[in-house]
Amino acid sequence: MTMKKLLRKVLLLDLLQGLSLTFRYQDPKEIYTEQYPLQRPEVAERYRGAPRLNVNPDTNETLCIACDLCALACPEHLIVVTSERNEKTRRKELTTFTYDLSRCMFCGLCEDACPTDALELTQDFELANYTREGAIWDRQTLEQGPQPTVYKK
Amino acid sequence: MPQWLQSVVDYVTKSNNTPGWYADPVASAIWALIYIILIFTGVSIAVIAMNWLERKILAHMQVRLGPMRVGPHGLLQPIADALKLLIKEDIMPDQADKVVFWLAPVTIVITAFTVYIVIPFGPTHAVTDMNIGLLFMLGVSSIGVLGIIMAGWASNSHYPLMGSLRSSAQMVSYEIAMGMAVVSAVLMTSFKGGGNFFRQIYGTGGASVGTLSMIGIVRAQEAQQTWFLFKFFPLGLIAFFIFAVAMVAETNRAPFDLPEAESELVAGFHTEYSGFRWSLFFLAEYAAMIAVSSIAVTLWLGGWMRPFASLHGPNVEIPNYWSGGAIDLAFALVPALTFFVLALFAFIGTVRMPKHRAFRVQTIGLAGFALALGFIGLVLLEPHVRDRVQDIFWFSLKVAVFMYMYIWYRGTFPRYRFDQLMHLGWKFMIPTGIAVLILTAALGLGS
Amino acid sequence: MSEILKSEQSASSVKHLELEATPSPAYLDSDELILNMGPQHPSTHGVLRVILKLDGEKVMGTECVIGYLHRGVEKIAEHRTYAMFNPYVDRMDYVAAVSNGLGYCEAVEKLLNIEAPPRAQHIRVILAELNRLASHMLWLGTHALDIGAITPLFYTFRDREEILKIFEKYCGARLTTHAFRIGGCLYETYEGFEDECRNFVKFVRPKIDEYETLLTTNRIWVERTKGVGYISGDDCKAMGVTGPVLRASGVKWDIRKAQPYSGYQNFDFDIPVGTNGDTYDRYLVRIAEMRQSLRIIEQAVEKLPEGPVMAKVPKVVKPAVGEVYHGIESPKGELGYFIVSDGSTQPYRIRVRPPSFVNLQALDMMVRGALVADVVAVIGTIDIVLGEVDR
Ligand code: SF4
Numbered sequence: 001m002t003m004k005k006l007l008r009k010v011l012l013l014d015l016l017q018g019l020s021l022t023f024r025y026q027d028p029k030e031i032y033t034e035q036y037p038l039q040r041p042e043v044a045e046r047y048r049g050a051p052r053l054n055v056n057p058d059t060n061e062t063l064c065i066a067c068d069l070c071a072l073a074c075p076e077h078l079i080v081v082t083s084e085r086n087e088k089t090r091r092k093e094l095t096t097f098t099y100d101l102s103r104c105m106f107c108g109l110c111e112d113a114c115p116t117d118a119l120e121l122t123q124d125f126e127l128a129n130y131t132r133e134g135a136i137w138d139r140q141t142l143e144q145g146p147q148p149t150v151y152k153k
Numbered sequence: 154m155p156q157w158l159q160s161v162v163d164y165v166t167k168s169n170n171t172p173g174w175y176a177d178p179v180a181s182a183i184w185a186l187i188y189i190i191l192i193f194t195g196v197s198i199a200v201i202a203m204n205w206l207e208r209k210i211l212a213h214m215q216v217r218l219g220p221m222r223v224g225p226h227g228l229l230q231p232i233a234d235a236l237k238l239l240i241k242e243d244i245m246p247d248q249a250d251k252v253v254f255w256l257a258p259v260t261i262v263i264t265a266f267t268v269y270i271v272i273p274f275g276p277t278h279a280v281t282d283m284n285i286g287l288l289f290m291l292g293v294s295s296i297g298v299l300g301i302i303m304a305g306w307a308s309n310s311h312y313p314l315m316g317s318l319r320s321s322a323q324m325v326s327y328e329i330a331m332g333m334a335v336v337s338a339v340l341m342t343s344f345k346g347g348g349n350f351f352r353q354i355y356g357t358g359g360a361s362v363g364t365l366s367m368i369g370i371v372r373a374q375e376a377q378q379t380w381f382l383f384k385f386f387p388l389g390l391i392a393f394f395i396f397a398v399a400m401v402a403e404t405n406r407a408p409f410d411l412p413e414a415e416s417e418l419v420a421g422f423h424t425e426y427s428g429f430r431w432s433l434f435f436l437a438e439y440a441a442m443i444a445v446s447s448i449a450v451t452l453w454l455g456g457w458m459r460p461f462a463s464l465h466g467p468n469v470e471i472p473n474y475w476s477g478g479a480i481d482l483a484f485a486l487v488p489a490l491t492f493f494v495l496a497l498f499a500f501i502g503t504v505r506m507p508k509h510r511a512f513r514v515q516t517i518g519l520a521g522f523a524l525a526l527g528f529i530g531l532v533l534l535e536p537h538v539r540d541r542v543q544d545i546f547w548f549s550l551k552v553a554v555f556m557y558m559y560i561w562y563r564g565t566f567p568r569y570r571f572d573q574l575m576h577l578g579w580k581f582m583i584p585t586g587i588a589v590l591i592l593t594a595a596l597g598l599g600s
Numbered sequence: 601m602s603e604i605l606k607s608e609q610s611a612s613s614v615k616h617l618e619l620e621a622t623p624s625p626a627y628l629d630s631d632e633l634i635l636n637m638g639p640q641h642p643s644t645h646g647v648l649r650v651i652l653k654l655d656g657e658k659v660m661g662t663e664c665v666i667g668y669l670h671r672g673v674e675k676i677a678e679h680r681t682y683a684m685f686n687p688y689v690d691r692m693d694y695v696a697a698v699s700n701g702l703g704y705c706e707a708v709e710k711l712l713n714i715e716a717p718p719r720a721q722h723i724r725v726i727l728a729e730l731n732r733l734a735s736h737m738l739w740l741g742t743h744a745l746d747i748g749a750i751t752p753l754f755y756t757f758r759d760r761e762e763i764l765k766i767f768e769k770y771c772g773a774r775l776t777t778h779a780f781r782i783g784g785c786l787y788e789t790y791e792g793f794e795d796e797c798r799n800f801v802k803f804v805r806p807k808i809d810e811y812e813t814l815l816t817t818n819r820i821w822v823e824r825t826k827g828v829g830y831i832s833g834d835d836c837k838a839m840g841v842t843g844p845v846l847r848a849s850g851v852k853w854d855i856r857k858a859q860p861y862s863g864y865q866n867f868d869f870d871i872p873v874g875t876n877g878d879t880y881d882r883y884l885v886r887i888a889e890m891r892q893s894l895r896i897i898e899q900a901v902e903k904l905p906e907g908p909v910m911a912k913v914p915k916v917v918k919p920a921v922g923e924v925y926h927g928i929e930s931p932k933g934e935l936g937y938f939i940v941s942d943g944s945t946q947p948y949r950i951r952v953r954p955p956s957f958v959n960l961q962a963l964d965m966m967v968r969g970a971l972v973a974d975v976v977a978v979i980g981t982i983d984i985v986l987g988e989v990d991r
C-alpha cells in the first residue's frame with residue numbers, strides 16, 4: 001500500500017469526501033422536487049396522454065369519418081366505432097365512439113392511423129377515476145376532453 | 154404565598170444553586186421529580202423535533218423537499234404520524250409469544266428513559282448525581298438489547314429473529330470497545346487538578362482520585378480547563394472517535410443498522426410490530442440516540458461547559474443585567490440569539506410561502522411559530538432565566554450536533570455487512586481502545 | 601423438483617403440525633432455516649421470490665421462483681400484426697424500453713430485408729445509448745439502496761429525469777416509449793434535439809463523478825462489493841450470461857462491436873472490461889459504460905446526417921416465410937428476438953431471449969456460501985427487471 005493510500009485510509013478521506021458531497025447538496029437551490037398541484041409539470045408537445053376526438057372549430061361537427069381505421073390499428077382492440085349511413089349524402093356518419101382508457105397503453109398507433117386527425121392523444125395526463133366505468137369514455141367525453149375535479153376549499 | 158411554602162421554595166431553589174446539593178435528601182427528591190417531568194417532556198419533544206429534522210435534512214441532502222403538506226413545511230407531520238400510529242390497528246401475530254411480544258417494546262422504552270436519570274444537563278440540572286453514574290448509564294442502556302432480542306424472539310418469524318440475533322452480537326462486540334474508550338476518559342478525570350477538586354467535594358483524602366459521577370466528570374474537565382477531547386492529543390480524540398463509532402453501532406443506526414436493515418431483513422426485529430407498539434420502538438431508538446450522545450458530550454466535549462470556558466475577557470458592568478467578563482457576556486447571549494435566528498428563518502419562510510388561498514392557515518401558523526421562537530429568545534435574555542438555562546443550552550447544542558451527524562451518516566454511507574461489522578469491532582476498535590487506555594494511563598503517570 | 605423446494609415443504613409441514621401447539625423454541629431450533637425472500641421484499645427488484653436455505657446467516661442454496669409478472673408477451677405476439685406488437689416489447693424491460701423496441705424493429709427489418717435510413721439509425725443510436733444511461737442510472741440507484749446507501753438513488757433519478765425529458769419530447773412518452781417503427785423512426789427530431797443531447801452530456805459527466813465520490817472509494821462500499829458474488833468468465837459463458845456481468849468477468853464481448861447493428865461500427869468507443877468478476881468490478885464496468893455511452897451520444901449527435909427517417913415499408917407488413925434471429929446489446933446483456941414468419945401478417949412465433957432471465961440463473965452460483973446481505977447485493981448487481989424475466 002502506498003503512503004498516499006495509507007494516509008487516505010487513516011484520515012478517512014474516502015468517507016469525508018462523501019460526507020462533504022451530501023453536505024453541499026443541502027443547499028435549497030439543489031432541490032429538484034416539484035410540488036405537483038401547485039407547480040404543474042410542462043408536458044412535451046408530442047406527449048401521448050388523454051385521447052380527444054377533434055371537432056371542426058367552426059361548425060362544431062366531428063372530424064371523424066367513422067372509417068374504423070383506429071379501431072383496427074389498436075393492438076388492444078379497445079376502440080369501438082359505430083356509424084350510420086346518411087341516406088341523403090350517402091356518407092357514413094359517426095354515431096357512437098367508445099374508448100376504454102383502462103386498457104389503453106398510449107402507444108399512439110390509433111392516432112397514427114387516423115386519416116383525418118380526428119383522434120388525437122393530448123397533453124392531458126390527469127386520468128384518475130373513481131370507477132372502472134369512468135375510464136370508458138364515450139363520444140361526448142372524448143370531444144370535451146377530460147374534466148378533472150377541481151377541488152375547492 | 155403562605156410562609157411555609159415560601160420557605161420550601163427558598164430552600165429548594167437555594168439548594169439547587171449550591172454544588173453538592175445532592176447530599177440533601179429532601180431537596181434532591183423534590184428536584185428529582187421536577188427534572189423527571191422536565192426530561193420526559195423534553196425528550197419527547199426532542200424526539201418529535203428529531204423526526205421532522207431527520208426527514209427534512211435527509212430530504213435536502215437527497216435533493217428532495219421532504220414533508221411539506223401537513224402544516225407549514227411539514228412541521229406538524231410528526232404529530233400527524235403519531236396520531237396515525239396511535240389509532241392504527243395493533244396487530245399481534247397469531248403465533249407470537251404474547252407476553253414477551255407485549256413486554257419487548259416496554260422494556261426498550263423504559264431503559265431508554267431510565268438512562269436520563271444521571272445525565273447532567275448542567276452543574277445542578279440532573280435528576281440525581283450517582284457516584285457510579287457512568288456505570289449505571291452504560292449498564293442500563295445495554296438492557297435495551299434485551300428488548301430487541303425479546304422482540305425478535307417473540308415475533309416467531311424469521312426476519313425478526315435474524316435481526317435480533319444480529320443486534321445481540323453487535324451490542325456485545327461494540328460494548329467492549331465503548332467500555333475501553335469510556336475508561337480512558339474516566340482515567341483522565343484523576344489527573345492534574347481533577348483529583349484535588351474531588352478531594353474538596355467528596356472528601357476522599359489521599360492521592361488524586363477519579364470519578365464515575367457524570368457531574369464529576371464534567372467538573373474534572375472544568376478543573377483541568379480542557380475538554381477531554383483535546384487531552385493528551387491525540388489520545389482523547391482517538392478515544393472519542395472510538396466511542397463515536399461504537400455509539401452509532403449501539404443505537405443501530407446507519408451505517409450499522411443491521412438489525413433493522415430494511416433492504417435485507419424487511420424491518421429486522423420490529424417487522425411484526427405495528428401501530429402503537431411500533432411507535433414505542435421508534436421513540437426508544439431516538440431517546441437512546443440522544444442518551445448516548447449525551448454520554449459522549451459529557452465525557453469528551455465538556456458537558457455543559459461553553460466553548461472557551463477558560464477565557465473571561467475584560468470586566469464589563471451593565472447595571473441590573475450583567476457584571477463579569479465580556480466574553481462570558483457574549484456567550485451568555487448566544488442562546489437568545491440562536492432563537493432569534495431560528496425565528497428569522499421561520500419568518501423568511503412565512504414571507505416565501507406561496508400566496509394561495511389554500512396556504513393561508515399554514516402561513517398564519519408559520520408566522521405564529523416564528524413569533525413563538527422569537528418570544529423564547531426574549532425570555533432567554535432575562536438575567537435569571539439566562540443564567541439558569543445557559544448550561545442546558547450548551548449541552549443541548551452539543552447533543553444536537555451529534556444528532557445531525559447521525560442523520561448525515563445515514564444520508565451518505567452504505568451499510569456494513571454483518572461479518573465486516575464484527576471485523577471492525579474486534580480487530581480494529583477493541584485493540585485501538587486498549588492501546589489508548591494503556592497510553593492514557595502511562596501518560597497520566599507523569600501528571 | 602430441487603432439493604431446496606423439498607426441504608421447504610418438509611419445513612412447512614413441520615409448521616403445520618405445530619399450528620395447534622403453542623410455538624416452542626424447538627421449532628426454531630433447526631440447523632437449516634428456510635427463508636422466503638420475496639415476492640414482497642424491499643430489494644428483490646419486483647416480484648422475484650428467492651427461497652434461501654440458510655445456516656445461520658450463511659446461504660447454503662437458493663431457488664428462484666419466477667412468474668409472478670408473467671403476461672404472456674410471446675403469446676400475445678401470435679395474435680398481433682408486426683406493427684401492433686411493437687408497443688408490447690416496451691413492457692418487457694421497462695427501464696430500457698428503447699432498446700427493446702430497437703431490437704424488435706431491427707429483427708423485423710431483417711426479416712423484411714430492409715434497412716433503416718442513416719438518419720434514423722443515428723437517432724436510434726442516440727436514444728438507445730441515452731436509454732442505456734437511464735437503465736444504468738436506475739440500476740446504480742437501486743443497487744446502492746440495497747447495500748444501504750440511500751442517497752445515490754435520488755441523484756441518479758434526478759439525472760435520469762433529464763433523459764426521460766428528452767424521450768418525452770422526442771416520442772411523447774417517458775417510460776414505455778414506442779419510439780421506433782419498423783423501417784425507421786416515426787418522428788423527426790424536435791427542434792433543439794441536438795443541443796439538448798449535447799447539453800445533457802455536458803451536464804451528466806460531472807454527475808457520474810459525484811456518484812463515484814459517494815461510492816467508488818468509500819470503504820464500506822468497497823468492502824461490501826469486493827469479492828462478493830464472484831463468477832468466472834467460463835462460468836458466464838457456460839450459462840449464457842451476457843452484458844456487464846460477463847464483461848466484468850474479463851470476457852470482452854459486446855454485440856455492438858462483435859456484430860455491429862444500427863451503424864454502431866461508425867462510432868468510436870471502448871468496451872470496459874473487468875478482471876475480478878465480482879460485484880465491485882461489475883459496478884466499475886457499468887460506470888465506465890455510462891461514460892462510453894456519453895461518448896457515443898456525442899459522436900452520433902455530431903454526425904447526425906440529413907435525410908429521411910423512414911425507409912420504404914409496405915403498408916401491410918407481410919414478410920415471406922422464414923425465420924430470423926437478431927440480437928442487440930441491451931443495457932443488461934444480449935437481447936435477442938427470434939421471429940418465425942408463416943407468410944401472414946402476424947408472426948407465427950416470437951421468442952425473446954431476455955438478458956435478465958438468463959443472467960438470473962447465475963444467482964445461485966454467485967451467492968452460495970455468502971451471507972444474506974450478499975444475496976441482496978448480488979440480486980442488485982445482476983441487474984434484473986422482472987418484467988423481462990417473466991415476460
Ligand atoms: S393508444 Fe394504442 S392502445 Fe390506446 S387506443 Fe390507441 S392504439 Fe389502442
Ligand code: SF4
Pocket residue numbers: 063064065066067068069070071081113114115116117118119
Ligand atoms: S381513424 Fe380517425 S376518422 Fe377513422 S374512425 Fe378513427 S377517429 Fe374516426
